[in-house]
Amino acid sequence: MRLFLFGIGGTGGRVMEALTFLLASGVKLVDAHKQPVEVIPILLDTDKSNKDTLDGASALELYQRLHSKCQSAGKCGFFSTPIGPLASLAKEANQRISKAFQLNFQGVEHSTFGDFIGFNQIEDFATKKLLEALYSQDNLNERLTGGFLGNPNVGSVVLSGFQESADFKLFASAFVPGDRVFIIGSIFGGTGAAGMPWLLKALRSETSNTGAAGAIREAAIGALMVLPYFKLQEDESSRIDSNVFITKTKAALSYYSSHVHGFNSVYYISDTALASYANHESGAQQSNDAHVVELLGALAILQFAGLSDADCLPPAETYHEYAIDVDAQILDFSTIGRDSAAIFAKQLTQLQMLAMLDSGHFRHATHQVWAKVNQFDDTFFNSGDYHDGLSRFLTEYYSVWIRQLAGNRRAFAPFRTLEDLRDMSGMRADRHSKKKPFWKRHLSSEAFDIQANNIARAKGLPSDPMGRFLTLWWDVTSDVYDESFDRF
Amino acid sequence: MRDLLISLYERFHDPQSPIYEDRIYVPLGISLILATLAIAIVFYFFLNGFRARFNKWSHWLFCLILNCIIGFLAPILIVASLGGDQASAFSSDTLVLCLINSSYSFLFFIVVSMVLKWGSPHASRTPI
Numbered sequence: 001m002r003l004f005l006f007g008i009g010g011t012g013g014r015v016m017e018a019l020t021f022l023l024a025s026g027v028k029l030v031d032a033h034k035q036p037v038e039v040i041p042i043l044l045d046t047d048k049s050n051k052d053t054l055d056g057a058s059a060l061e062l063y064q065r066l067h068s069k070c071q072s073a074g075k076c077g078f079f080s081t082p083i084g085p086l087a088s089l090a091k092e093a094n095q096r097i098s099k100a101f102q103l104n105f106q107g108v109e110h111s112t113f114g115d116f117i118g119f120n121q122i123e124d125f126a127t128k129k130l131l132e133a134l135y136s137q138d139n140l141n142e143r144l145t146g147g148f149l150g151n152p153n154v155g156s157v158v159l160s161g162f163q164e165s166a167d168f169k170l171f172a173s174a175f176v177p178g179d180r181v182f183i184i185g186s187i188f189g190g191t192g193a194a195g196m197p198w199l200l201k202a203l204r205s206e207t208s209n210t211g212a213a214g215a216i217r218e219a220a221i222g223a224l225m226v227l228p229y230f231k232l233q234e235d236e237s238s239r240i241d242s243n244v245f246i247t248k249t250k251a252a253l254s255y256y257s258s259h260v261h262g263f264n265s266v267y268y269i270s271d272t273a274l275a276s277y278a279n280h281e282s283g284a285q286q287s288n289d290a291h292v293v294e295l296l297g298a299l300a301i302l303q304f305a306g307l308s309d310a311d312c313l314p315p316a317e318t319y320h321e322y323a324i325d326v327d328a329q330i331l332d333f334s335t336i337g338r339d340s341a342a343i344f345a346k347q348l349t350q351l352q353m354l355a356m357l358d359s360g361h362f363r364h365a366t367h368q369v370w371a372k373v374n375q376f377d378d379t380f381f382n383s384g385d386y387h388d389g390l391s392r393f394l395t396e397y398y399s400v401w402i403r404q405l406a407g408n409r410r411a412f413a414p415f416r417t418l419e420d421l422r423d424m425s426g427m428r429a430d431r432h433s434k435k436k437p438f439w440k441r442h443l444s445s446e447a448f449d450i451q452a453n454n455i456a457r458a459k460g461l462p463s464d465p466m467g468r469f470l471t472l473w474w475d476v477t478s479d480v481y482d483e484s485f486d487r488f
Numbered sequence: 489m490r491d492l493l494i495s496l497y498e499r500f501h502d503p504q505s506p507i508y509e510d511r512i513y514v515p516l517g518i519s520l521i522l523a524t525l526a527i528a529i530v531f532y533f534f535l536n537g538f539r540a541r542f543n544k545w546s547h548w549l550f551c552l553i554l555n556c557i558i559g560f561l562a563p564i565l566i567v568a569s570l571g572g573d574q575a576s577a578f579s580s581d582t583l584v585l586c587l588i589n590s591s592y593s594f595l596f597f598i599v600v601s602m603v604l605k606w607g608s609p610h611a612s613r614t615p616i
Contacts, residue, residue, distance in 0.1 A: 367544050372613035439538060449540035453610045 001031045002179045003305055004171065005041045006199055009191030011226050012184045013056035014290060016041055019298040020059045021398055023081040024066075025351035026474060027344045029301070032308040038082045040089070042171070043102040044162070044195055055397070057101045060085075062393045069385065069466035077474040078351065086167055089174035103167050114140035117157060163202050175212040180312070181219055182304055183263075184297070186226040187252040188245040196223060197260045204262045220312040222304040223263045227270030229293040232277055264312045267300035267320045269293055275409045289404035292331060292412035296322050299340060330411040333488065334430035341488040345414070349428065349485070350477035352402070352415050353448070355394040357473075360421050361445045368449050370456035370476075374468050385466040421445040425484075433484035443484045452476045493517030500588050503581040512566055516585070519566070520593055523558045527551050528600045536611035543611040552597050559593025560586045 007016040019039075023029060029037045041060055045053040060083060067079040085101050114120065119140055122128050131140075162168050183199055185192025200223075203216050227249050232242035270293065277288045300320070304312065311318065326335035333341040366377050380386055406413035414429055424443045425433040433443040441447040455475050461468040497513045531551045535542040563585040568577040576582065605612050 367614070368540060369543075369610060369613050441539070446540050450538075450610065453540055 008185035008195035011186035013053035017056040025347035222265040229271040370452035532608035560590040
């Protein structure tokens with residue numbers, strides 16, 4: 001089964017980024033029969049320079065590169081879930097199709113909204129007056145480069161152009177019965193609030209006959225609707241005012257309840273607006289820190305993929321909400337909810353272990369048996385695959401993301417920062433690692449070396465060096481975790 | 489074994505006193521073998537049997553140098569324990585023997601390392 005994930009706007013990009021890290025850690029995305037699911041992410045944002053969306057796309061690209069080095073899909077391990085861009089489904093090369101994960105709006109983003117709807121070419125007086133009533137002069141003159149700036153009435157018109165794009169046609173032609181769609185977006189801003197109902201309408205349209213339109217109409221479609229979970233600092237020069245987020249959310253939900261039917265599984269998530277971000281309308285400066293709401297929202301995708309057909313094919317219609325165990329300002333694995341922790345605590349801890357060892361140990365361990373047997377020497381650690389691939393993913397994306405989660409409000413801080421890897425027993429915030437008998441090493445970089453030396457001699461590993469490295473360290477971190485921590 | 493050890497030392501050592509052949513070469517050779525094996529076993533199976541912290545090239549080199557030092561001192565100690573006038577612990581004959589024994593210690597430790605390392609859990613690739 002393939003899961004087409006539409007991430008709309010900045011929130012869609014950040015949830016997609018959170019999912020990327022969950023899947024990178026080895027959390028499995030499987031269907032109801034425990035078979036692996038292939039993910040096709042599609043990021044929709046006319047604000048091409050939105051840093052949140054760009055970061056999401058960059059993390060996905062690195063993930064895809066690392067996945068290609070790993071063992072075949074379906075096996076446990078870091079980066080094991082297959083993720084590919086829409087273009088990978090094309091049978092022939094087509095320059096109009098986005099090669100990356102971010103959708104190409106084919107020049108729309110450089111127009112004004114007035115140009116897009118051909119306002120100046122409209123000759124009918126009544127039509128023009130109606131449009132002037134619906135849209136302010138600012139709306140009409142605004143360049144679409146910066147997204148929709150909290151105006152879903154603009155976004156809903158502009159996004160309709162996507163239906164005619166080469167990307168949508170490719171999606172429609174590649175879709176087969178059994179595939180599913182999941183849409184992620186906020187409903188208190190512009191792009192997401194506009195995009196979600198529009199995209200649903202385009203997918204369920206009775207008049208569409210593009211590609212596998214029939215299969216799409218009958219497919220399971222889920223949605224993560226993110227309600228307000230942060231505020232923006234007041235800024236008179238900005239056109240975005242977070243004081244109206246709740247009002248816009250109420251308006252959106254009211255509209256959806258009356259006019260938007262067709263989602264088979266809807267997931268809602270929000271939080272009290274504790275964090276206050278700088279008020280940047282769009283562009284590279286719109287870069288909000290990662291928030292636990294985005295991480296927990298990504299769990300909805302896992303849940304949706306695992307639903308049986310009976311639970312999510314039309315006419316099924318279910319609604320879900322999320323609750324944490326303890327209303328704490330700083331969450332960790334013990335307070336986030338036992339069921340959720342059971343899904344990803346071990347794997348995320350393994351990824352954290354890998355990141356810590358990457359930053360402070362691997363390059364000093366080239367004399368170890370596991371390194372010498374597999375030729376993980378200085379040349380390997382300076383290679384493009386490692387230095388510009390795995391290490392870059394861990395230091396520039398994952399570590400930044402986990403740090404932002406811990407520094408936000410409400411925070412998710414499952415790990416402590418450790419200066420000395422000779423004692424990692426306190427790496428988890430919710431518990432210390434288990435005490436060991438005196439002849440066994442406590443949790444430390446040496447404990448990982450001991451386990452890696454034992455495994456490196458015993459097991460056969462993939463032939464590709466990066467694949468070997470990731471497979472070895474998946475097994476090592478898994479064994480060390482099981483010796484050091486109890487499962488949820 | 490006795491003849492082998494004597495021949496190994498006589499290849500490079502030509503002392504003035506027969507006491508070396510009669511009472512020094514054999515115990516010296518046995519002490520070289522035992523000391524080298526002991527140090528190598530400690531390095532490969534004790535230090536690196538349960539830990540992965542002492543398996544660097546520098547740790548092995550330390551053991552090699554230690555073995556060479558023991559090899560250098562062994563003739564002096566053996567000659568001194570015999571007493572008498574036939575050989576002096578600091579004569580030129582003894583000092584030459586010290587150098588020879590130290591060299592044999594060096595070579596023997598390398599050979600033993602190449603054999604024993606494969607059974608070591610955490611030093612099977614030390615020094616190479």
